[in-house]
Amino acid sequence: MMADPSHGRASFWTQANALSRKNLTFQKRNMRTNIRLICFPIFLCVLFVALQILVDNQLDKPNFRCGCSGNVCGIEYSTLTQATFCPILSPPEWPPLLQIPAPEFRAVRSNSLTSTDLPKKARRKTGSCPATSFITGNNQSFAEILTSNIFTSFAINSSDLISSLASNVFGTATYPQSNNYIEPAFLSNLPIYSVQRRCISNSAFSVVINRSSIKTELQVQCVQGFYLWRNSSSEMNDEMYRGYMKGNSELEINEIVGAYDFLNSDGNNFNATIWYNATYKKYTPGLPIELVRVPRSVNLVSNAYLQFLLGSGTKMLFEFVKEMPKPETKLRLDLSSVLGTLFFTWVILQLFPVVLTSLVYEKQQKLRVMMKMHGLGDGPYWMISYAYFLAISLLYMFFFVIFGSVIGLKFFTLNDYSIQFVFYFLYINLQISLAFLLAAMFSNTKTASVISYICVFATGLLGGFLFQPFLQDKSFPRGWIIILELYPGFSLYRGLYEFGQYSFTGNYMGTHGMQWGDLSDSMNGMREVLIIILVEWIVVLLVAYYADQVASSGGGKSPLFFLQNFRKKPLPSFKRPSLQRQGSKAFVDMDKPDVCQEREKVEQLLLESSTSHSIICDNLKKVYPGKDGNPEKFAVRGLSLALPRGECFGMLGPNGAGKTSFISMMIGLTKPTSGTAFVQGLDIQTHMDAIYTSMGVCPQHDLLWETLTGREHLLFYGRLKNLKGSVLTQAVEESLKGLNLFYGGVADKYAGKYSGGMKRRLSVAISLIGDPKVVYMDEPSTGLDPASRNNLWNVVKQAKQDRAIILTTHSMEEAEALCDRLGIFVGGSLQCIGNPKELKARYGGSYIFTMTTSPEHEEEVENMVHCLSPSANKIYQISGTQKFELPKQEANIAEVFQAVEKAKSRFTVFAWGLADTTLEDVFIKVARGAQAVNILS
Structure with a gap:
């Protein structure tokens, strides 16, 4: 058997062109959805601009400008907050300080700190509680010697106040700021502490500080510096942690x-590690980290070691600390950089449900299968669908970034646009690939939509309230950050977070945002994010394609299909000897000569090198495995069938007989359990993709796009069948006219507004367009009025001239009108086969005699019938109406008429009739007989 080459297969680019045209048309019909989609980011951008205006008005108030007195402005007229905005060409010098807890917070013995070497709690009441520190190391005596050198005796020189302040050890309970233009300890109402080895009575005094026109009088109080030995650093850390401000009660x-x-x-x-209270170090995203008072501690312990080596007179003098000069600045706070990370995450992620629901919709409505059955290959489908969603996403992001830039959002304008393009491009590709992968897991559009939107909002919230704190916590392991970024939503959030941080800092400092050179910064996470997204995109795309190939069209391919190229290719299926088929007659009743004859015909055709038969089914079987303790279900039991070109074969059978299972195997929706079939010489087990190019299908349920017109459906499927130009236009018009869909504007009406009958006619037109050589029609006339049904029958009669058609129907009238041969299918097996006349002659060798009288004459009627035909069989009786089956060899029509006339003279006959056997009678007789056999077996 050889495949028929007369029907040209559409090329890859022809199929791609057909699908792209359909997608563009479909996109135009969803303009409202597109507008709603775009309005969300536009609304957010406008909202940010409005909020930014309000914030800028607040920041323009005096609290956020350099302080002034009259027309003169300067640091000397400013508060701590205002001073950061003043021009400072020569920053003041401030004595270095230690961070000393306030007296009421200094460590004492308590329920949390039970060490006996700590001061008693009563010392807090007298105000003599020392400032306690811990020491540890490998050599306790050496450590104690060094700490004894840290605090020297107090000495003050009023003539050289700054030097004398630097020579002594001073501390403050005032928290440090993010800069040191004005030392907050010298402007607060809190005293300055002089840390000494021992305090004497009346050790409080005042000192006047004059720096940069700032003159202030400080109250200095003595506080004892107290060092306690601990056996290990872990012990020190434990006590320091338990002493931290962790409760509302001051006693804790x-x-x-x-x-x-x-x-x-x-x-x-000399090797030392300094431990300090890091809770004083506050961090605000985009702002400088606030200072901590550690340098003085480093200086003190270094001096202690120098004095141990070189004597008490040796010292590294730490005179002052000062800031860098600065011009006048203005507080800039860009809300889009602060809040954009969360909201822009939602903006980008909202594309994910759009892509996912679109893919699941095609799966749920079986449109993907319908396209594949009409010749659309996996390659064109993936390329065009992916490119379609990528183009939509890129246009969406392009307008989003352009609009945000035009209205002045610093999030977009300060960061390098090329970095933004690369980041958005990579993530959008990953998002589309992820949608293709997850589409295989959903079968319902509503479920996919709900779950995807939950993921969108949950990702944003988890990113803002869980992931971002981890990013800001410098002690959190970077390895765990990378693991969290493997979740695509968090990698998106991290990238947007980096953009926001750089744009905020750039706006605050009056510089640019993120540039390519910043990616080499160890604190910048954009490089690792781009690498993760790129790798995940490639991996997810490959896995999605693999999953689609395995699960496509219901049957799918073997999980190891990619290894087939490495295997030794078997002989074509139709050339295998028929002796290899085992159990070929296991389900054949030898009393059915027509079925046996069909099987023998199939076996003979399989041995021929070529044949004119379009369809050959060879012992086709389908068995569904048992579940929940139920036995296996035999849907199709060894079906053998041969259909030549130009023949319409009708399949009749009760519901559940196996007709749908047979059609599903023939169109590639399910795989046969055993056996096979050849369509145009190609095996459905191995060459289904090639078979689709010469196949048309009218499914039982209409598989249509609701927003495409009838004409657009036919244009799309016509292109898939390699029709082009005027040939395509003519074929579409003929199809529309032939099925009465051309006039009255019906052709250009949305399919979603069609009636049920119009949809059926459109489905039939789709199955016949493009001159397919094999057509499967599953109950094509369902829901049609008599006129439309007769019109459809004429179309099918004309179409079957050069193609094989398999048609299922429950209408005996339709079967007689269209089918050249019929097969009655019961219990998964073929019970009989032949043309309608043969079946009626074979299974209907009797007349049906019906007579209605009054009930008291029923016995007389029965006697009369038995006189006419001794073998007559009563098949129906109710309220005086009786129906008998009369064998044709016993009954004479003239004698029947004479007997009825005589009966009318004896009693009243209300109605009577004599009819030949109909196809419906044959169907009922064969079905009942087969079902009775199945029950007994």
């Missing part, structure tokens, strides 16, 4: 100043 607050771990330090080696 026992702050430790700091700690020193001298490790392996000795007379020849």
Whole structure:
């Protein structure tokens, strides 16, 4: 058997052109959805602009400008907040300070800190509670010697106040700021602490500080510096943590100043680790990290070691700390950079449900299968569908970025546009690939839509309230950050977060945002995000294509289909010897000579090198495995059938007989359990994709796009069948006219507004367009009025001239009108086969005699019938109406008429009739007989 080459197969690009035209038309019909989709980011951008105007009005108030007195402005007229905005060409010098807890918070013995070497709680009441620090190391005596050198005796020189302040150890309970243009400790009402080895009575005094026209009088109080030994750094850390401000009651607050771990330090080696309270270090995204008072601690312990080596007179003088000069600045706060990370995550992610629901819709409505059955290959489908969604997503992101830039959102304007393009391009591709992968897991559009939108909003919220705090916590392991970014939503959030941080800082500092050179910064996570997204895009796309190939069209391919090229190719299926078929007659009743004859015909055709038969079914079987303790279900039991060109074969059978299972195997929806079939010489087990190019299908349920017109449906499927130009236009018009869909504007009406009958006619037109050589029609006339049904029958009669048609129907009238041969299918097997006349002659060798009288004459009627035909069989009786089956060899029509006339003279006959056997009678007789056999077996 050889495939018929007369029907040209549409090329890859022809199929791609057909699908792209359909998608563009479909997109035009969804303009309202597109407008709603675009309005969301536009609304957010406009909202950010409105909020930005309100924020800028607030930031333009005096609290956020350099302080002034009259027309003169400067740092000397400013508060701590205002000073950061003043021009400072020569920043003031401030004495270095230690961070000392307030007296009421200094560590004492309590329920949380039970060490006996800590001061008693009563010392808080007297105001003499010391500032406690911890020390540890490998050499306790050496550590104690060093700490004894840290605090020297107090000495103040009024003539050189700054130097004398630097020579002594001062501290403050005032929290540090993000800059040091004005030392907050010298402008607060809190005292300055002089940390000494021992405090004497009346040790409080005042000092006047004059810096950059800022003159202030400080109250200095003595506080004892107190060092306690701990056996290990972990023990120190535990006590420092338990002393942290973790409760509302002041009695629970026992702050430790700091700690020193001298490790392996000795007379020849100095190695120390300084521990301090990091809770003073506050971090605001986009702003400089607030200072911590650590440098003075480093200086003190370094001086202690120098004095140990070189004597008490040796010292590194730490005179002052000062900021860099600065011009006048203005507070800039860009809301799009602060809030854009969360909201722009939602903006981009909302494309995901759109793509996913579109793919699931085609799957749910079986439109993907319908396109494939009419010749659309996987390659063109994937290329065009992917390119279609990519183009929509890129246009969406392009207008989003352009609109945000035009209205002035710093999130877009400050960051390099090329970095933004690469990031958005990569993520959109990953998002589309992920939608293709997840589409295989959903079969209902509403379920997919609900779950995807839940994921969209959950991703944004988890990113803002879970993932972002991890990013800002510098102690959180970077490896875990990368693991979290493997979730695509978090990688998107991280990229937008980096854009927001750089645009905020650039706007605040008056510089640019993220540039390509910034990707080399170790604190910049954009590079790792781009790598993760790129790798995931490739991996997810490959997995999605693999999953689609395995699960496509219901039957799909073998999970190891990609290894087939490495296997030794078997002989074509139709050349295998028939002896290899085992159990070929297991389900054949030898009393059915027509079925046996058909099987023998199939076996003979399989041995021929070529044949004119379009369809050959060879012992086709379908068995569904048992579930929940139920036995296996035999849907099709060894069907053998041969259909030549030009023949319409009708399949009749009760519901559940196996007709749909047979059609599903023939059109590739399910795989046969055993056996096979050849369509145009090609095996349905191995060459289904090639078979689709010469096949037309009218499914039982109409598979149509509701927003495409009838004409557009036919144009699309005509292109898939390689029709072009005027040939395509003519074929579409002829199809529309032939099925009465051309006039009255019906052809250009949306299919969603068609009536049920119009949809059936359109489905028939789709199955016949493009001159397919094999057509399957599943109950094509369902729902049609008599006139439309007769018109459809004429179309089918004309269409079957050069093609094989398999038609299922429950209408005996339709079967007689259209079918050249009929097969009655019961219990999964073919019970009989032949043309309608043969079947009626074979299974209907009797007349049906019907007579209606009064009930008391029923016995007389029965006697009369038995006189006419001794073998007559009563098949119906109710209220005086009786129906008998009379064998034709016994009954004489003239004698029947004479007997009826005589009966009328004896009693009243209300009605009577004599009819030949109909196809419906044959169907009922064969079906009942087969079902009775199945029950007994």
